[in-house]
Amino acid sequence: MSLYEEQFKNYLKNNDLKYTNERKELLKAITILKDHFHVEDIYQQVRKQKSDVSLATVYRTIPILIESGLITETLSEGDKIVYEKIYNEPRHDHMVCLNCGKIMEFSCPGMEKLQKNICREHSFIPVEHRLELRGYCRNCWKNIKQKINNGKYNQELK
Amino acid sequence: MSLYEEQFKNYLKNNDLKYTNERKELLKAITILKDHFHVEDIYQQVRKQKSDVSLATVYRTIPILIESGLITETLSEGDKIVYEKIYNEPRHDHMVCLNCGKIMEFSCPGMEKLQKNICREHSFIPVEHRLELRGYCRNCWKNIKQKINNGKYNQELK
DNA sequence: ATATAATTGAGAATGATTATCAATTGCATT
DNA sequence: AATGCAATTGATAATCATTCTCAATTATAT
Incomplete structure (x- = not known):
């Protein structure tokens, strides 16, 4: 078992x-x-x-x-x-691509220490955490930049 | 206006x-x-x-x-x-009490730097982030500890 | 083997969110 | 100021993930 x-x-x-x-x-x-x-x-x-x-x-x-x-x-x-x-x-957090939806994992030991400190400062007993970075992955960002250069995103970008 | x-x-x-x-x-x-x-x-x-x-x-x-x-x-x-x-x-993150639901804000400049570094390492272009610490606030934790001492949570805690 | 309380499946109910559509309204253009 | 058109709105129906209901079933202690 x-x-x-x-x-x-x-x-x-x-x-x-x-x-x-x-x-x-x-x-x-x-x-x-x-x-x-x-x-x-x-x-x-x-x-x-x-x-x-x-x-x-x-x-x-x-x-x-x-x-x-x-x-x-x-x-x-x-x-x-x-x-x-x-x-x-092992503990890890997530990056989510706003364009393709891909979820990537990463870990960052330094962050854990900071979080523990903050909890202590606030007398807060942590049970779990969620850290999510939202943005664009390498590929999607490359594509978006191209479109910008082609003038397609002009209106949205003002 | x-x-x-x-x-x-x-x-x-x-x-x-x-x-x-x-x-x-x-x-x-x-x-x-x-x-x-x-x-x-x-x-x-x-x-x-x-x-x-x-x-x-x-x-x-x-x-x-x-x-x-x-x-x-x-x-x-x-x-x-x-x-x-x-x-x-100003940028801030949240602590949520799992017992009473209270939401507390906190900010931590050190965390921002770490996040930026991580994004750079992964060629990820950040747009927004969400950090949520879930646990027990000072008051609720105090109450829970009391109950534990009174033997009420024994079963759950084994 | 029996008793009992927990569990299950099927489908109804819920509840937040989204879609529909005819009537209305903001706004650019005369 | 009047016109025309596309965007917007309210009312309500539709959607869809999740939860509830309840009679029938099943795991487990004794």
């Missing part, structure tokens, strides 16, 4: 929750899914596993996966919420 | 949009609203101004206010989106 599964089962037991087949399938699904995923991705993944967990159960299980420390809610791109695995993952 | 209004009108003119009464009322509303507000708060504020701007128009106007640089989408607490004014406001 993986540590992942171990942690999930412990959490369930400590909270009088049952380790059902559906929850087993959902756990498997998120171990298979990579990087960033949506609710719908989880649902599609369990269907690939030939198990028919209902969408309602997917929604019901997400808070459990979060509270057991396996996944976290990461970015909110417009309407849909993005989740990602956090169990044993 | 305030700079705020000036900027809004310029944006409208540059984009072939009209400066209607409804937009005037909405602009007034956000200048009156403080700190962080929801769509519903804007709607309530225009009603206080005795003008009947429809909810549909409030929703329609928000993207314009964002693109003209007057407000920004700040935090996503669960479902509802939180907006705040950014025009001429």
